[in-house]
Structure formats: C-alpha cells, structure tokens
Amino acid sequence: MSQQIYDRVALIGLGLIASSMGHAMKKWNLAGSVVGHARSEETRKAALEVGFCDEVFDTAAEAVKDADLVVLAVPVLAMGPIAAEIRDHLKPGATVTDVGSVKQAVIEAVAPHIPEGVDFVPGHPLAGTEHSGPRAGFATLFRNRFCLLVPGHARPVAVERLTRLWQGMGANVEQMDAAHHDRVLAVTSHTPHLIAYTMVGVADHLAQVTESEIIKYSAAGFRDFTRIAASDPTMWRDVFLTNKEATLDILGRFMEELFVLQRAIRMEDGKTLHDYFTRTRAIRRGIIEAGQDTAAPDFGRVKAQEE
Amino acid sequence: MSQQIYDRVALIGLGLIASSMGHAMKKWNLAGSVVGHARSEETRKAALEVGFCDEVFDTAAEAVKDADLVVLAVPVLAMGPIAAEIRDHLKPGATVTDVGSVKQAVIEAVAPHIPEGVDFVPGHPLAGTEHSGPRAGFATLFRNRFCLLVPGHARPVAVERLTRLWQGMGANVEQMDAAHHDRVLAVTSHTPHLIAYTMVGVADHLAQVTESEIIKYSAAGFRDFTRIAASDPTMWRDVFLTNKEATLDILGRFMEELFVLQRAIRMEDGKTLHDYFTRTRAIRRGIIEAGQDTAAPDFGRVKAQEE
Ligand SMILES: NC(=O)c1ccc[n+]([C@@H]2O[C@H](COP(=O)([O-])OP(=O)(O)OC[C@H]3O[C@@H](n4cnc5c(N)ncnc54)[C@H](OP(=O)(O)O)[C@@H]3O)[C@@H](O)[C@H]2O)c1
Ligand SMILES: NC(=O)c1ccc[n+]([C@@H]2O[C@H](COP(=O)([O-])OP(=O)(O)OC[C@H]3O[C@@H](n4cnc5c(N)ncnc54)[C@H](OP(=O)(O)O)[C@@H]3O)[C@@H](O)[C@H]2O)c1
Numbered sequence: 001m002s003q004q005i006y007d008r009v010a011l012i013g014l015g016l017i018a019s020s021m022g023h024a025m026k027k028w029n030l031a032g033s034v035v036g037h038a039r040s041e042e043t044r045k046a047a048l049e050v051g052f053c054d055e056v057f058d059t060a061a062e063a064v065k066d067a068d069l070v071v072l073a074v075p076v077l078a079m080g081p082i083a084a085e086i087r088d089h090l091k092p093g094a095t096v097t098d099v100g101s102v103k104q105a106v107i108e109a110v111a112p113h114i115p116e117g118v119d120f121v122p123g124h125p126l127a128g129t130e131h132s133g134p135r136a137g138f139a140t141l142f143r144n145r146f147c148l149l150v151p152g153h154a155r156p157v158a159v160e161r162l163t164r165l166w167q168g169m170g171a172n173v174e175q176m177d178a179a180h181h182d183r184v185l186a187v188t189s190h191t192p193h194l195i196a197y198t199m200v201g202v203a204d205h206l207a208q209v210t211e212s213e214i215i216k217y218s219a220a221g222f223r224d225f226t227r228i229a230a231s232d233p234t235m236w237r238d239v240f241l242t243n244k245e246a247t248l249d250i251l252g253r254f255m256e257e258l259f260v261l262q263r264a265i266r267m268e269d270g271k272t273l274h275d276y277f278t279r280t281r282a283i284r285r286g287i288i289e290a291g292q293d294t295a296a297p298d299f300g301r302v303k304a305q306e307e
Numbered sequence: 308m309s310q311q312i313y314d315r316v317a318l319i320g321l322g323l324i325a326s327s328m329g330h331a332m333k334k335w336n337l338a339g340s341v342v343g344h345a346r347s348e349e350t351r352k353a354a355l356e357v358g359f360c361d362e363v364f365d366t367a368a369e370a371v372k373d374a375d376l377v378v379l380a381v382p383v384l385a386m387g388p389i390a391a392e393i394r395d396h397l398k399p400g401a402t403v404t405d406v407g408s409v410k411q412a413v414i415e416a417v418a419p420h421i422p423e424g425v426d427f428v429p430g431h432p433l434a435g436t437e438h439s440g441p442r443a444g445f446a447t448l449f450r451n452r453f454c455l456l457v458p459g460h461a462r463p464v465a466v467e468r469l470t471r472l473w474q475g476m477g478a479n480v481e482q483m484d485a486a487h488h489d490r491v492l493a494v495t496s497h498t499p500h501l502i503a504y505t506m507v508g509v510a511d512h513l514a515q516v517t518e519s520e521i522i523k524y525s526a527a528g529f530r531d532f533t534r535i536a537a538s539d540p541t542m543w544r545d546v547f548l549t550n551k552e553a554t555l556d557i558l559g560r561f562m563e564e565l566f567v568l569q570r571a572i573r574m575e576d577g578k579t580l581h582d583y584f585t586r587t588r589a590i591r592r593g594i595i596e597a598g599q600d601t602a603a604p605d606f607g608r609v610k611a612q613e614e
Contacts, residue, residue, distance in 0.1 A: 126524055130591075146524055168400050170316070187510050188529040195502055198565045200587040202557065204493050214494050217433055217453055222495040224531045230591035233584035237347075240572045240580055250509065251569055258505045262558055265501075265547045273547055277540035280507040284437075284537035294366045 005165045007032040008074070010067035012060050012082055013074035014038040015045045015232075016128065017099045019137025021071060022052025024169035027139040037063035038134070046134040061089040069165070072098035072110070076238040080109030087113040095119045095158045101185065101235070103150050103178040105242035119158035122150040124181065125171060126189075132232040144161035150178045190239055191254060194247065196228035197236070247289035312472045314339040317374035319367050319389055320381035321345040321354045322539075323435065324406045324446025328378060329359025331476035334446040339374070344370035345441070353441040368396045379417070383545040387416030394420040402426045403467045408492065408542070410457050410485040412549035418459070426465035426476035429457040431488065432478060433496075439539040450477035457485045493553035497546055498561060501554065503535035504543070 009031040011018040015122040018036065036053040038044050038061045044056040057063040064070045064086045072079050079098055090096065096114060100106040103122055114120040127145035129136065147166040151159045163173045176184075203214050203222065218226065240247055264272040316338040318325040325343065332338040344367045345351050351363040364370040371377045371393045379386050386405055403421060407413040410429055421427040422590065436443065454473040458466045459555035470480045483491075488535040510521050510529065525533065547554055571579040 148376050148524070183519050184524055187513055188525045190505055191509075192529045192532050194568060195506060195565070197584055197587050198503060198568055199499055199561060200590050201371070201564050201583060202498075202560050204586060205560070206494055206557075213491050217455070217491055218495045224535060226587070226591040228531060229584070229587040231584075233581050233588060233590075236584050237577050237580040240578055241575055244572055244575070248569065248572060250513075251565075251572075253509050253512070254506060255565070257508050258558075258562070260530055261501060261505055264553065265551055265555060267556075268548055268551070270544050270548055273544040274540050275505055276508060277536070277538075277543050279511060280504050280533070280536040281538075281540060283507050283511050283522065284533040304413045 003029075004032050004163060005030050005168060008067045009034050009069045009071065010063045011036040011053065011071050011073055012086070013078075014037075014043050014053065014056075014134045015073065016072065016132045016136040016141075017125065018073035019047065019052050019134050020052065020127075020139065020141035021073070021099075021137075022047070023137050023139035024142060025165075026052060028168050030165055035063055035067065043134050050134060050137075051271065052134075060086050064091075064094075066091055068094055069162070070094060070096045072096065072100070072106075074137040075179060075232075075234045076100045076102050076106055077109075077151045078238075079106050080113075083110040083113035087115055089102065090115060090118050091251045092117045095121055095154075095162060097123045097162055098123045099123060099125055101189070101239050102243040103148075103181045107150070107152065107178055119154040120152065121154045121159050121162050122152070122178070123162070123166070124148045124150075124185075125166070127171075128231075130227050130230040132235070139280050140170065142166070144260065145171055147171035147173050148176045148181055149173060150181060151175055152178075182243050183246045186243055186250045190243055190247050191250040193228055193231065193236060194240065194251065195254070196225040199225050200229040269271075310336075312374040312468060312475060313340050314592055315374045316341050316376045316378065317370045318343040318360065318378050318380055319345075319370060319393070320379065320385070321350050321360065321363075321441045322380060323439045323443040323448075324432065325378065326354065326357065326359050326441050326475065327434075327446065327448035327607055328380070328406075328444075328445035328515050329354070330444050332360060332472075333451060335475050337472055337475045338376075342370055342374065350441050355445075357441055358524065359441075359444065367393050371396050371398075371401075375401055376469070377401060377403045379403065379407070379413075381540045381548050382539075383407045383409050383413055385545075386413050386414075387420075390417040390420035394422055397422060397425050399424045402428055402461075402469060404428045404469055406430060406432055408496070408546050409550040410455075410488045413486055414457070426461040427459065427573055428461045428466050428469050429459070429485070430469065430473070430529065431455045431457075431492075432473070434478075435538075437534050437537040439542070449473065452478055454478035454480050455483045457488060458482055459485075459599045480599035489550050490553045493557045497550055497554050498557040500535055500543060501547065502561070503532040506532050507536040509588065549553060559568065 014036050021035050025034055033054045035055045036047055037057045047053040047056055047117060060082050098106050105123055111120055123140050124149040129140050166173045206214055321343050329341050332341055341362045342362045344355055344364045354360040354363055367389050386407060403425060405413055414429055418427055432449050432454040434448050473480045513521055
C-alpha cells in the first residue's frame with residue numbers, strides 16, 4: 001500500500017516522539033533504514049532492543065551521515081547545539097526537520113546552521129502522552145492527529161516529501177507560520193500544562209498536612225491534572241523558556257478570568273458561574289465536532305494505541 | 308453471588324450517578340426494586356426506557372413511600388427542598404443517603420428534615436464522567452472507586468448496610484468527617500474543575516481572534532480541560548456556592564504558586580521550573596501506586612466501562 005519515502009532517516013533524540021516515528025516508519029514501510037543517536041548509551045541500547053532503529057551512533061554527526069531526512073527530536077533548547085554539530089556532516093539535498101513544541105525559537109536556533117543545498121522544514125506533531133523515553137513510543141501515536149509544518153524558505157519538493165511521510169504515519173498535515181503556531185499552542189497546550197503543574201504543586205504542599213489523602217482520594221479533575229503534570233520536566237522547562245511571551249500573555253488572561261470566577265464564588269453569584277460553565281460546555285462540543293476527540297470518556301486514545 | 312441488600316430503593320434525581328446506581332443494583336441484584344423520581348417527565352421516561360428504574364413517580368414524596376433506602380442524587384442546592392418535601396412520607400426505619408459532592412452544606416440542609424426513626428447517612432462516590440442525565444450511567448462507574456460516607460449520628464447498623472450496598476457496586480467505602488471531606492475535595496476535585504473551566508473560557512475569547520484554530524488544534528493539555536469543563540453547569544455552580552470557603556482557600560494558594568512560576572518564566576529561571584516539574588511528576592507516581600489510576604494513557608476508564 002505504501003512506498004518508501006526516504007532511503008535513510010536519522011532520528012536525533014530517541015524518546016517518545018522519535019521512537020513513535022521509528023515504529024510508524026517501520027510498520028508502514030516508509031523508510032529504507034532508520035538510524036539514530038541519543039545522548040546516553042542506555043537510550044541508544046534501548047532503541048536497538050525495542051527495534052525502532054536499525055543502527056545507532058555515539059554522535060549526532062555520525063548519525064546524520066548519508067541520511068535523506070534528519071529529524072531533531074530532542075528538547076527545544078538542545079536543538080541549536082545539535083544543529084551546530086551536524087551542519088558539516090549533512091548530505092547535500094537532505095532535509096532537516098524537527099518535532100519541537102515551539103517553532104520560533106527552534107527556527108532561530110537551527111536555521112543559521114543549515115547549509116546551502118539542504119532544506120529545513122520545521123514541524124510539530126500535535127500528539128503525545130505523558131510518558132517519555134525510547135520505550136514510550138508506539139506506531140499509531142500520530143494517527144488522526146495534526147502535524148503542523150512551517151516551511152519557511154524550504155523548496156516545495158522537500159515540503160511535499162515530508163508531508164507524505166507524516167501522512168504515511170497517519171497524521172493530517174497542515175502549514176502554519178511560526179509566530180502563529182506559538183500563539184495557538186500557548187493556548188491549547190503550553191498554558192494548560194503550566195496550570196496543571198501548578199495545581200499538582202499546591203496539592204503537594206497540602207499532602208503533608210492531610211497525610212496523603214489527597215493522593216488517595218484524587219478524583220477525575222485532579223487525576224487528569226497529575227497525568228498532564230507527569231510529562232518530562234526538561235521538555236516543558238524548554239517550552240516555557242522558549243515560548244515565553246505567548247505563554248505569559250495567555251497566563252495573564254487566565255488570571256483575569258480566574259479573578260472573575262473567584263469573585264463570583266465569594267459574592268455567591270450563581271448566575272455568573274452557571275453562565276460561564278454553560279459557555280465552556282459548548283466549546284467542548286466544538287472540539288468533538290472538529291474530530292480532535294470523541295465523546296467517549298477515554299477520548300479515543302486507547303483505540304489509537306490498540307489499532 | 309450477591310444478595311439483595313434493600314427491598315426497595317428510591318432514587319431522587321435520575322442523572323449520571325443515580326442511573327449508574329440503578330444499573331449496578333440491577334446487575335448485581337442488590338435491591339428488590341428500584342423506583343425513582345426526577346423533575347422532568349422526559350428524564351422519568353428515559354429512566355424507564357433505559358431500564359434502570361422499575362417505576363417512576365411524578366413527585367419525590369410518592370417515590371420514597373415504602374422505600375428502605377432513599378438516595379438523594381440531585382444537585383447539592385436542590386437537596387434541602389427535596390428533604391422538606393419527603394420528610395413526612397419516609398418509611399419508619401428507612402435510611403436516607405445522598406451522593407452530593409459537598410457534605411457540610413448537604414448535612415445542614417437535609418439533617419433538620421430527617422424524622423426520628425430514620426437514619427441519615429450522607430455519602431459521596433468519587434466517580435463520575437463529564438456526561439450527565441439518565442442515559443449517561445453505567446453499572447461499573449463505581450468499580451474500584453472510593454465512596455466516602457459521613458455517618459454522623461446514624462445507627463451503625465444502617466451505616467453497615469449502606470456500606471455493603473456500595474461494596475456490592477464495586478466501591479471501596481471509607482468514612483470521613485464532613486469538614487475534612489470538603490477540604491480534601493476542594494483540592495482534588497473542586498478547584499481543578501474551576502481552573503479547567505477558566506482555561507477553556509480564556510480560549511473561548513481567543514477563538515474569535517484565531518478563527519477556531521484553537522479548537523481545531525487542541526492538543527492533550529487543553530483537550531483534557533475541555534472534557535472536565537463539559538460537566539453539568541448546575542451541579543458545579545452548586546458545588547462552588549456550597550463549598551465556598553475551602554475552594555477559595557485552595558484557589559488562593561493556587562494563585563500564589565502560579566505567580567511563582569509566572570515569575571520564573573519571566574526571569575527565565577529554568578532551574579525553578581525544572582525543579583517544580585520534577586516534584587509534580589513524583590505525585591503522579593503516588594497516585595498510580597495508590598491504585599486510583601493506571602500508568603496507561605487511558606487511565607483505566609475504558610476498561611471499567613467495558614467490563
Ligand atoms: N512528549 C510530547 O507530548 C511531545 C509532543 C510533541 C512534540 N514534542 C517535542 O518533541 C521533542 C522530543 O520530545 P519527547 O517527548 O520525544 O522527549 P523524551 O521522550 O524526553 O526524549 C528526549 C530524547 O532527547 C534526547 N536528548 C535530550 N537532550 C539531549 C541532548 N542535549 N543531546 C542529545 N540528545 C538529547 C534524550 O536522550 P537521553 O534519553 O539519552 O537523555 C531522549 O532520547 C521535544 O522538542 C518536544 O518539545 C513532544
Ligand atoms: N457527575 C459527577 O461527576 C458526580 C460525582 C459524584 C457526585 N456527584 C453528585 O451527584 C449529584 C447528581 O449528579 P449527577 O451527575 O448525577 O447529575 P445529573 O446527571 O445532571 O442529574 C441530575 C438529576 O437531578 C434532577 N434534578 C435536578 N434538579 C432537581 C430538582 N430541583 N428537583 C428534582 N430533581 C432535580 C435532574 O432531573 P431532570 O433531568 O428532570 O432535570 C436529574 O435527573 C450531585 O449532587 C453531584 O454533586 C456528581
């Protein structure tokens with residue numbers, strides 16, 4: 001059904017996203033070979049053991065040699081140094097892409113290192129779980145999820161090829177400019193994560209007071225927050241440091257709204273609360289209709305994983 | 308395997324919780340008959356159609372007649388008026404319980420109406436989904452979830468019998484005092500819900516700016532929030548109005564913590580962010596170990612529903 005899109009793909013960073021790409025490329029025969037590099041030997045070994053890489057290298061420079069596609073799948077702040085390391089080892093005509101959660105900062109850090117004759121097509125798959133590392137990936141992670149590409153000055157032929165790769169892994173590919181991407185993601189992902197981390201932090205202080213009951217009796221609301229807040233600390237630190245302006249803007253708006261609801265509770269203004277909650281309910285319906293979720297309580301995740 | 312624990316159970320309110328109880332009592336043969344009342348004829352009809360009630364009544368007073376157990380399963384602020392309506396129709400020796408998400412306010416509103424010779428055993432199953440109404444329930448909703456009872460002055464024999472009912476429906480029953488319950492729930496459920504509602508409200512304002520992209524591209528963090536924020540507006544209005552003090556206290560602490568993280572982003576203090584995120588990750592592990600969740604991305608919900 002599918003055909004190989006790249007002869008040789010090099011994954012730099014072998015965590016959740018890279019391992020999922022590796023599994024997907026193998027499952028749907030999208031690449032001739034998949035090679036990789038990660039910082040630690042432990043991760044490199046795990047990648048071979050799990051089997052989503054055919055070969056691993058001790059350095060990124062060695063890994064990218066002869067690769068038609070190089071995927072930067074490390075935390076956002078690690079991308080610049082890696083780009084500097086690989087720049088002289090890239091194959092002419094190759095494409096470099098990344099999967100970072102922030103786009104402006106990655107482009108600023110990576111683009112200056114891309115040599116003439118190599119295309120840089122930044123990307124961001126809107127898919128993830130709270131697990132990380134080389135054993136966390138699975139082939140269907142990207143199925144029915146969006147992958148946003150920010151083509152910039154890349155040649156259309158390179159963008160088109162990368163688009164086919166992502167489509168082959170099940171993603172719906174769309175293009176967006178970098179500033180807009182960072183703003184949309186600040187609302188839909190970055191600020192919600194910060195808030196979840198904060199709420200879990202509050203509970204942590206109180207947990208000492210109430211002898212772990214807070215953990216024991218955690219119900220739906222909080223449980224979902226802890227899942228979000230279990231994501232990789234380095235990845236998220238980098239996201240907030242590199243998408244600072246947009247996150248701070250959305251956070252400011254969030255606090256304003258929260259003050260309104262806080263005041264409504266204090267004043268026992270039931271109408272304001274009811275109206276607010278009714279409005280947010282409608283947004284949920286919009287998301288289900290947009291096909292980003294299902295009405296079922298599992299929101300479609302398990303299905304994706306089991307397919 | 309199981310034996311009937313009550314001859315006749317009356318469900319007042321026929322939404323998510325009541326319908327789940329009805330399904331569970333039927334599935335595991337825990338009650339001789341299940342009757343019910345809801346405000347609207349539509350809901351009463353649906354209850355019969357779905358089949359978790361054997362009989363429905365136009366008034367709560369009629370429904371509780373001859374019932375050995377009366378379950379108040381309406382929004383918290385509706386409980387007092389219903390208690391006043393049924394007080395003279397309760398069977399001597401009967402038990403009244405409720406499933407409200409707040410306990411002090413329910414006790415204040417309901418206890419004065421409980422006649423001599425009837426036991427009042429307030430309760431709260433820590434289980435739910437974002438769906439509501441008579442078609443939302445399923446028998447395994449309470450499986451492996453806690454149900455907190457606040458026995459107060461009820462006779463031990465009545466408490467013990469209600470405990471067996473909840474255990475029969477799969478719940479782990481524990482006792483707690485009302486003030487403590489309200490505080491624990493403010494942290495684990497009420498404040499997280501308010502925050503989710505707020506974040507979704509922020510996105511709603513911005514959605515007009517970015518032409519629905521925020522909905523279209525909503526990724527994990529925000530999607531979970533919208534699910535939480537899709538819960539019934541009346542139920543949650545009542546929760547915040549009746550658990551006001553504890554919610555405002557936790558909300559105050561939340562804002563303090565959020566200011567710390569906001570400042571860390573503004574000052575580009577990566578160490579504070581990384582340390583914070585590392586700490587919250589550990590809490591997640593605690594929850595998984597406490598058995599309130601699984602490590603799988605579906606957090607065990609679907610499994611419960613499919614069993
Ligand atoms: N997780 C998500 O939900 C998600 C979703 C979309 C996009 N993203 C983006 O995808 C990228 C990777 O995320 P992930 O979730 O796959 O992360 P992950 O599971 O934590 O894996 C990160 C990988 O990067 C390697 N690495 C870290 N620092 C490095 C460095 N300085 N030099 C070389 N390798 C380094 C790690 O190697 P070691 O194991 O040896 O340390 C590991 O293999 C990030 O930019 C993130 O923003 C993540
Ligand atoms: N949902 C959760 O996650 C959850 C979890 C634990 C505890 N609880 C608690 O359980 C209780 C019920 O919640 P739920 O989720 O089952 O709600 P729900 O699905 O929205 O159903 C509420 C039911 O109460 C009826 N009702 C509302 N106001 C009434 C009134 N004034 N008089 C008579 N009946 C009235 C409704 O009848 P109509 O349909 O005719 O309007 C409906 O049958 C609440 O106290 C809530 O705090 C909820």
